[in-house]
Amino acid sequence: MSGRLSGKIAAITGAGSGIGRASAKLFASEGAKLVLLDKTDAVKETAAMVEADGGHAVVMTGDAGEEQDISALVAKAIEMHGGLHVMFANAGITGNVRGGFFDATPDVWAEVLRINLIGPFLAVKHAASAIKDSGGGAIVCTASVAGLRSGAGPAQYSASKAGVINLVQTAAQQLAGTGVRVNAVLPGLTETGMTQPLFDGARAAGKEDRIGQLNPLLRGGQPGEIAQAALFLASEEASYVNGQALAVDGGLSSSHPTSRPPGDPNRPTS
Numbered sequence: 235m236s237g238r239l240s241g242k243i244a245a246i247t248g249a250g251s252g253i254g255r256a257s258a259k260l261f262a263s264e265g266a267k268l269v270l271l272d273k274t275d276a277v278k279e280t281a282a283m284v285e286a287d288g289g290h291a292v293v294m295t296g297d298a299g300e301e302q303d304i305s306a307l308v309a310k311a312i313e314m315h316g317g318l319h320v321m322f323a324n325a326g327i328t329g330n331v332r333g334g335f336f337d338a339t340p341d342v343w344a345e346v347l348r349i350n351l352i353g354p355f356l357a358v359k360h361a362a363s364a365i366k367d368s369g370g371g372a373i374v375c376t377a378s379v380a381g382l383r384s385g386a387g388p389a390q391y392s393a394s395k396a397g398v399i400n401l402v403q404t405a406a407q408q409l410a411g412t413g414v415r416v417n418a419v420l421p422g423l424t425e426t427g428m429t430q431p432l433f434d435g436a437r438a439a440g441k442e443d444r445i446g447q448l449n450p451l452l453r454g455g456q457p458g459e460i461a462q463a464a465l466f467l468a469s470e471e472a473s474y475v476n477g478q479a480l481a482v483d484g485g486l487s488s489s490h491p492t493s494r495p496p497g498d499p500n501r502p503t504s
């Protein structure tokens with residue numbers, strides 16, 4: 235099979251749903267052999283989808299914020315497929331709490347940072363040498379537009395994603411001369427397991443047109459659209475892209491907040 239990841243071996247965390255599942259299907263369709271990790275058994279369904287389409291995927295259930303599990307994921311790629319070229323550190327949680335900013339506890343902050351930020355650090359730490367030994371490749375981490383500024387999620391979530399943006403900058407520098415690139419993809423509002431209640435609620439209320447109204451495409455994203463950006467960063471097409479944060483948000487982050495002027499057909503009516 236020829237494709238943009240032909241002959242490559244890729245590990246993906248958070249592969250049981252949403253962006254991780256869409257990326258698994260896309261990476262496999264582009265020729266990658268996969269090792270997939272999720273904390274739930276849904277990752278087995280993802281692997282079955284990949285295999286049904288003629289791809290190769292082995293699965294692990296585990297915790298993307300635990301060092302032994304990330305180390306085991308890399309070891310599994312080497313054991314099952316003979317190496318590693320791509321690590322997509324994608325697993326994440328929002329850490330929503332009842333109430334607001336002042337109601338979050340240190341435990342909530344610690345758990346969000348553990349999975350969303352320490353997880354990608356562990357992915358870099360354990361994947362980098364395996365990728366170097368396999369002849370080079372890429373690490374992609376899922377951050378968020380929430381990491382650029384306030385207002386797109388709870389404070390602990392935003393802080394964790396801001397940390398991921400900084401992490402890929404530092405990691406790219408730390409890996410100078412190794413042939414390992416490190417970048418972040420920054421989704422805007424995307425329809426996945428994480429946001430399904432929001433999308434379902436808006437549809438049930440007949441307000442689907444409100445979803446994504448703050449970005450100039452006036453819609454939410456689909457997981458496959460984020461997967462395409464992750465594929466680009468993972469592939470040789472991004473061979474000179476390193477230490478960067480690529481927003482895939484319909485243009486949301488291109489502007490400060492502004493109201494649509496009277497007469498604008500997209501101005502909300504109520």
Ligand SMILES: NC(=O)c1ccc[n+]([C@@H]2O[C@H](COP(=O)([O-])OP(=O)(O)OC[C@H]3O[C@@H](n4cnc5c(N)ncnc54)[C@H](O)[C@@H]3O)[C@@H](O)[C@H]2O)c1
Pocket residue numbers: 247248249250251252253254271272273274276296297298299324325326327328349376377378379380420421422423424425426427428429
């Ligand atoms: N959906 C959005 O609007 C949006 C926007 C910006 C960023 N993101 C980020 O995209 C990434 C993927 O999320 P999604 O939107 O596809 O949501 P999702 O809930 O559909 O998928 C997340 C997957 O990660 C898994 N996961 C969670 N914690 C884990 C852990 N500790 N170990 C292993 N697996 C774990 C879940 O079981 C789930 O399968 C996350 O990092 C999220 O923060 C999502």
